[in-house]
Amino acid sequence: MRRLTRGRRASRVTHVEWVPARPGQAEEWPAWVPDWLVKRLRDHGVERPWRHQVAAAELVRSGVHTVLATGTASGKSLGYLLPVLTAVASTQPRRTRRRGPTALYLAPTKALAADQLRVVSTLGGPEVPAITCDGDSTREERDWARDHAAYVLTNPDMLHRSVLPGHSRWAKFLGSLRYVVVDECHHYRGVFGSHVAQVLRRLRRLCAHYGADPVFVLASATVSEPAVSASRLTGLPVTAVTEDASPHGGLAFALWEPPLTQFTGERGAPVRRSATAETADLLADLVVDGVRTVAFIRSRRGAEVVALQARNHVAEVSPELASRIAAYRSGYLREDRRELEQALQDARLLGVAATNALELGVDIAGLDAVLVAGYPGTRASLWQQAGRAGRDGRGALAVFIARDDPLDTYLVHHPEAIFGPPVESTVLDPDNPYVVKPHLAAAAAELPLTDADLDQFGPSARAAIEELQAEGKVRRRPQGWFWTRRDRACDLADIRSVGGEQVRLVEGSTGRLLGTVDADAAHTTAHTGAVYLHQGETYVVRELDLESAVAIVEAADPDYTTTAREVTDIEILESERHTDWGPATLDFGSVAVESRVVSYLRRALVTGEVLGEVPLDLPPRRLRTRAVWWTVSDEQLAEAGLSSREVPGAAHAAEHASIGLLPLFATCDRWDIGGVSTGLHPDTGRVTVFVYDGHPGGAGFAERGYDAAADWLRATRDAIAGCGCADGCPSCVQSPKCGNGNNPLDKAGAVRLLDVLLAGAPGSASPE
Numbered sequence: 080m081r082r083l084t085r086g087r088r089a090s091r092v093t094h095v096e097w098v099p100a101r102p103g104q105a106e107e108w109p110a111w112v113p114d115w116l117v118k119r120l121r122d123h124g125v126e127r128p129w130r131h132q133v134a135a136a137e138l139v140r141s142g143v144h145t146v147l148a149t150g151t152a153s154g155k156s157l158g159y160l161l162p163v164l165t166a167v168a169s170t171q172p173r174r175t176r177r178r179g180p181t182a183l184y185l186a187p188t189k190a191l192a193a194d195q196l197r198v199v200s201t202l203g204g205p206e207v208p209a210i211t212c213d214g215d216s217t218r219e220e221r222d223w224a225r226d227h228a229a230y231v232l233t234n235p236d237m238l239h240r241s242v243l244p245g246h247s248r249w250a251k252f253l254g255s256l257r258y259v260v261v262d263e264c265h266h267y268r269g270v271f272g273s274h275v276a277q278v279l280r281r282l283r284r285l286c287a288h289y290g291a292d293p294v295f296v297l298a299s300a301t302v303s304e305p306a307v308s309a310s311r312l313t314g315l316p317v318t319a320v321t322e323d324a325s326p327h328g329g330l331a332f333a334l335w336e337p338p339l340t341q342f343t344g345e346r347g348a349p350v351r352r353s354a355t356a357e358t359a360d361l362l363a364d365l366v367v368d369g370v371r372t373v374a375f376i377r378s379r380r381g382a383e384v385v386a387l388q389a390r391n392h393v394a395e396v397s398p399e400l401a402s403r404i405a406a407y408r409s410g411y412l413r414e415d416r417r418e419l420e421q422a423l424q425d426a427r428l429l430g431v432a433a434t435n436a437l438e439l440g441v442d443i444a445g446l447d448a449v450l451v452a453g454y455p456g457t458r459a460s461l462w463q464q465a466g467r468a469g470r471d472g473r474g475a476l477a478v479f480i481a482r483d484d485p486l487d488t489y490l491v492h493h494p495e496a497i498f499g500p501p502v503e504s505t506v507l508d509p510d511n512p513y514v515v516k517p518h519l520a521a522a523a524a525e526l527p528l529t530d531a532d533l534d535q536f537g538p539s540a541r542a543a544i545e546e547l548q549a550e551g552k553v554r555r556r557p558q559g560w561f562w563t564r565r566d567r568a569c570d571l572a573d574i575r576s577v578g579g580e581q582v583r584l585v586e587g588s589t590g591r592l593l594g595t596v597d598a599d600a601a602h603t604t605a606h607t608g609a610v611y612l613h614q615g616e617t618y619v620v621r622e623l624d625l626e627s628a629v630a631i632v633e634a635a636d637p638d639y640t641t642t643a644r645e646v647t648d649i650e651i652l653e654s655e656r657h658t659d660w661g662p663a664t665l666d667f668g669s670v671a672v673e674s675r676v677v678s679y680l681r682r683a684l685v686t687g688e689v690l691g692e693v694p695l696d697l698p699p700r701r702l703r704t705r706a707v708w709w710t711v712s713d714e715q716l717a718e719a720g721l722s723s724r725e726v727p728g729a730a731h732a733a734e735h736a737s738i739g740l741l742p743l744f745a746t747c748d749r750w751d752i753g754g755v756s757t758g759l760h761p762d763t764g765r766v767t768v769f770v771y772d773g774h775p776g777g778a779g780f781a782e783r784g785y786d787a788a789a790d791w792l793r794a795t796r797d798a799i800a801g802c803g804c805a806d807g808c809p810s811c812v813q814s815p816k817c818g819n820g821n822n823p824l825d826k827a828g829a830v831r832l833l834d835v836l837l838a839g840a841p842g843s844a845s846p847e
């Protein structure tokens with residue numbers, strides 16, 4: 080640590096948190112855990128369970144829906160495996176076995192389910208017949224899963240497309256279902272989360288039909304209010320276990336802010352050295368010192384650049400050492416991960432630059448340091464990555480290196496947001512009518528939908544089923560609503576997409592179909608000239624043809640990235656929730672948004688320097704969604720000393736920074752939300768700043784913004800005020816996707832505007 084911060088670099092470390100080593104708190108095995116299971120666990124080095132594992136296991140065993148939200152590698156799996164394996168195991172000889180209780184395990188990725196199968200097979204042995212069932216399974220494997228398995232590992236996609244529509248073949252399995260395990264449940268957020276929430280409601284309805292009422296057990300990263308998110312996801316009351324009793328080694332966790340350079344960006348704003356360049360330097364230094372390090376970078380291209388630069392730096396000192404740095408770029412293949420773990424383990428490799436692909440399911444012992452280049456989007460991910468350091472109980476180092484955006488800047492200056500109690504919550508809206516509707520159709524195709532069923536699908540279900548009826552997709556008969564078409568109802572919902580039409584990505588030189596992208600997202604990510612990342616490979620879009628819904632792309636290796644810029648108008652349709660903050664107002668409700676991509680910006684990959692802006696001619700898109708918005712009165716503007724000429728720049732700057740900071744409170748990506756600000760909005764008659772969900776029907780992010788508004792806008796104010804630049808830069812108020820070229824922006828005005836807004840917010844000291 081000391082060596083890294085020598086000389087000029089000292090000022091780049093904004094904070095070091097010493098996380099002390101903590102001994103584990105073990106308990107005795109619950110009396111109901113069978114001896115064979117205890118023996119197998121002991122054989123695998125688990126002498127006794129940690130306290131939180133027993134707490135969760137007892138709750139689950141007694142039939143309470145439970146979410147286990149403890150730290151990375153705290154042994155969450157064992158917390159649910161104890162009761163689940165105990166319940167579904169059978170000691171009868173296999174041939175004479177009758178179908179006993181079953182369990183279903185859901186993972187967000189196939190790779191994670193495959194990894195979990197190894198654990199379950201090892202612990203469950205012949206007593207628990209287990210198998211994965213996913214898109215790659217053969218017919219024989221699926222048949223076996225249905226007819227013989229006690230523990231089936233799958234994913235929500237497979238449930239949605241195969242298991243639920245074909246439920247009659249799964250009748251015995253579903254009728255015997257005792258437990259549903261939802262692993263890494265913080266992944267089910269935003270629109271994807273809303274879809275999975277509906278898939279789980281369909282699952283529960285079919286289980287009830289076959290006479291089962293399974294207990295749900297969820298595992299989550301540490302987030303705020305895990306029980307609330309888990310309840311929203313499952314539609315059931317859920318109890319949380321959050322106290323982590325597993326041991327960990329000491330960790331020095333440093334926060335790092337790259338220095339300003341002599342480069343200037345848009346409107347003469349100072350540019351910071353890129354997180355990528357800074358990370359490459361740190362990785363090189365650590366490797367030279369023989370420190371086993373993994374650097375996490377958001378994009379695959381970035382990971383390659385970091386590995387290459389680190390190798391070049393190290394080669395100046397020792398060419399031999401340079402070959403012990405690698406980029407991790409082989410997707411999710413398990414063999415690759417195992418090879419990498421092994422190479423790091425036996426020190427053949429000393430430095431790895433990896434994407435988040437490495438984040439889940441890697442058990443690397445003996446990692447001395449972790450570098451995290453840029454906030455990985457959620458605090459859960461940050462800890463998941465940093466938590467890879469020091470797994471073997473020895474002291475370790477983690478460094479978070481800020482990129483130049485408002486959230487990263489805020490974090491390096493506000494360590495409590497990383498080390499204090501979590502404020503981020505896993506956000507999803509199970510009642511999004513755009514999501515509920517296709518799932519109701521799928522449910523009606525599975526079994527006729529009754530009035531009582533509709534209640535399970537939430538408050539928007541009744542209107543949705545009536546729409547489906549008007550469209551002639553379902554018909555009402557005495558037993559309920561039926562699906563009337565010959566096509567598959569489940570095809571109406573693509574649970575990994577946000578809805579709407581799809582644009583195909585076609586490689587021009589080969590005619591190969593690479594995949595699809597939502598038409599709406601195509602405007603911002605697959606426009607002509609865009610650098611497009613697909614499964615880690617880089618392509619440049621030669622042409623986006625919206626009429627035929629095709630983007631022609633070519634593999635390429637450009638040394639720049641692109642960012643689309645759009646302009647937006649917004650209309651308030653209805654305010655659903657309202658609060659007054661003194662003379663200021665805060666609302667949440669439905670809005671109609673019209674946006675148009677007008678150009679794209681090219682930025683150098685390594686330095687982040689702006690290379691130029693290219694105009695685009697794309698049609699406007701319309702979106703009905705939800706937004707949070709605030710206004711202040713004219714008297715408050717006067718109090719803030721803002722003249723009518725200054726108001727638009729102040730509001731615009733506050734809007735940009737608030738979009739940047741919302742992901743701290745709601746697990747969303749900056750790209751999932753948008754904003755609009757105006758000095759005078761026709762629907763409010765006042766200066767108004769909106770932040771909206773970028774998906775039809777909303778995704779829950781704006782609502783979380785409304786609920787956490789005082790903390791969120793206070794953090795926004797502090798992020799702007801705390802940035803070291805003079806007049807605004809990408810680290811505070813400039814936004815890469817601003818369609819107005821970041822003009823006008825008034826940094827100082829934004830702080831004054833937010834101050835008058837927040838004066839009447841809850842938790843504020845009353846004005847003197």
Ligand SMILES: Nc1ncnc2c1ncn2[C@@H]1O[C@H](COP(=O)(O)OP(=O)(O)OP(=O)(O)O)[C@@H](O)[C@H]1O
Nearest residue numbers: 124125126127128129150151152153154155156157
């Ligand atoms: N009571 C225990 N005693 C000793 N080792 C344990 C105990 N419980 C779990 N382990 C070990 O700890 C490691 C991490 O466990 P596991 O993968 O279940 O954690 P997790 O919380 O699910 O991790 P992640 O954060 O990656 O989701 C495993 O190698 C497991 O065998």
